[in-house]
Amino acid sequence: EVQLVQSGAEVKKxxxxxxxxxxxxxxxxxxxxxxxxxxxxGKGLEWMGIIYPDDSDTRYGPSFQGQVTIxxxxxxxxxxxxxxxxxxxxxxMYYCARPGLGGFDTWGQGTLVTVSS
Amino acid sequence: xxxxxxxxSSLSASVGDRLTITCRAxxxxxxxxxxxxxxxxxxxxxLIYAASTLQSGVPSRFSGSGSGTDFTLTISSLQxxxxxxxxxxxxxxxxxxxxxxxxxxxx
Numbered sequence: 001e002v003q004l005v006q007s008g009a010e011v012k013k014x015x016x017x018x019x020x021x022x023x024x025x026x027x028x029x030x031x032x033x034x035x036x037x038x039x040x041x042g043k044g045l046e047w048m049g050i051i052y053p054d055d056s057d058t059r060y061g062p063s064f065q066g067q068v069t070i071x072x073x074x075x076x077x078x079x080x081x082x083x084x085x086x087x088x089x090x091x092x093m094y095y096c097a098r099p100g101l102g103g104f105d106t107w108g109q110g111t112l113v114t115v116s117s
Numbered sequence: 118x119x120x121x122x123x124x125x126s127s128l129s130a131s132v133g134d135r136l137t138i139t140c141r142a143x144x145x146x147x148x149x150x151x152x153x154x155x156x157x158x159x160x161x162x163x164l165i166y167a168a169s170t171l172q173s174g175v176p177s178r179f180s181g182s183g184s185g186t187d188f189t190l191t192i193s194s195l196q197x198x199x200x201x202x203x204x205x206x207x208x209x210x211x212x213x214x215x216x217x218x219x220x221x222x223x224x
Contacts, residue, residue, distance in 0.1 A: 044202075044204065044216075044217050044218040045153075045161065045218070047213045047214055050211060061212040061214075095160065099208070100166075101167070102149070103208055104151075104163070107160040107161060110160065
């Protein structure tokens with residue numbers, strides 16, 4: 001069974017750094033893209049970016065380029081999303097997701113990030 | 118980048134009604150379009166991919182059509198469990214942009 005298990009909820013202060021994870025299992029990690037999707041409270045889905053773990057080819061959405069870093073560790077089949085300096089506006093639910101036949105057919109359970117002073 | 122515009126942003130209908138949600142791409146995307154359903158507090162779920170292919174396990178009252186720039190999601194007979202927000206998403210090339218969503222409620 002394909003599974004994406006995300007790290008737990010985080011509460012951070014503005015200016016702090018953060019790295020959240022998405023541990024995968026049940027398939028060949030290096031053969032599928034993995035994406036990150038943001039959902040701010042009460043708002044829609046936003047495509048942040050995507051990585052191909054085999055060669056770390058990474059693409060970012062225009063609103064997220066330079067704001068976050070997506071990475072992957074092939075040795076432990078895990079993808080990451082990180083911030084170097086959080087802002088209050090980064091407060092959101094973050095999902096990792098894996099493409100299937102079309103779009104994302106497998107999703108992590110989500111990681112809630114709260115940034116507040 | 119290609120923009121995805123959904124309409125309407127919300128709608129209220131009665132059980133048994135036929136609903137149509139539209140999604141327009143600012144440039145042609147062939148049939149590289151997925152429709153998702155997201156219920157409150159839940160992870161999105163694929164309903165339709167490749168514009169018109171029903172995902173395994175999805176009820177047949179859901180259908181999709183379109184190609185190029187104009188797409189539709191149809192619910193042939195609205196059920197109480199269909200209360201959710203529906204999103205389209207392009208996936209022909211990065212960025213895989215989502216539409217802004219359509220919230221469906223029961224009247």
